[in-house]
Amino acid sequence: MFSETLIQVAGDPRVELFTAQSEGPGDRALLVIHGGPDWDHSYLRDPLSRLAGEHRVVMADMRGCGRSTTGLPPCEHTPDNVVRDFIALLDVLGLPRVDVLGFSYGGMIAQRLALTHPGRVRRLIIASSSVFPVPDDAFDGWAERDKRLAHTAAELAALTAGPPLSGPELTRAWATTSAAENVWRPERLPGYLERLAQVRFTASWLEPWQSGALPSPRLRDAAGRLAAAGLPILLLHGREDMTFPAVLAHAAQAAIPAAHAVVLADAGHMAHVDEPELWIIAVRQFLRTR
16 A cells, blocks of 8 residues: 655755655645654554545655664754655655644644745644643643553553663653553553554654753744644644643634644544544545645
């Protein structure tokens, strides 16, 4: 369903992005930007692969992630460089204008791309992410979240009780132990853990993040700038998201006239895992708008 290749997007230093593409019309291309970072894009293939043919789905691992170029200096891992990589990727693929879906951290990268290169984006999907910063008190009083976070902390402590974990092993440990925070419906957890087992985790972004050197992917006054741009936006969220509270999707809808929020009731941060049918219906319907 997907053809896979390495595509060079920068020369100094040389950066190649591992890119998966489906068949489909170039004038209905969808660029997908994964989250993490230090994950790859594979956890988003289902259900987005269902758009193949109707849309040309383009999914690439960010620099330092998955099967893209790793081993770069920590200073090379910045949101601006990621945006430049994706613009170069679109140029190589001959895609002057695309729809963009950004998930979690990738949702903020997608906003940055849309605002710094407005002529390249037709429609924007911000999935399980946020236009606004998360307030410090956003989750106060949510007992279920407190319980799940405590469970994560205990599992992570048990997993790291032996020799200290580092590198990709640590990234994987964080992802697997936090599964119950990210997936709301318990019956979806086994499938999600199987999905995580296939992810090629890295740790390229870990050092700049831990040192505080990693710039924020969020642009200042993103809501005001997106409102002024008039770009059609879908804010696709799980009501039980424990990373970015769903109330921020409603706040963004109120602040951006061209934005529409779809909040799925029985879904968490990995809303596409909790409610794949409703999630892909929302994506497909939005992409059909003109």
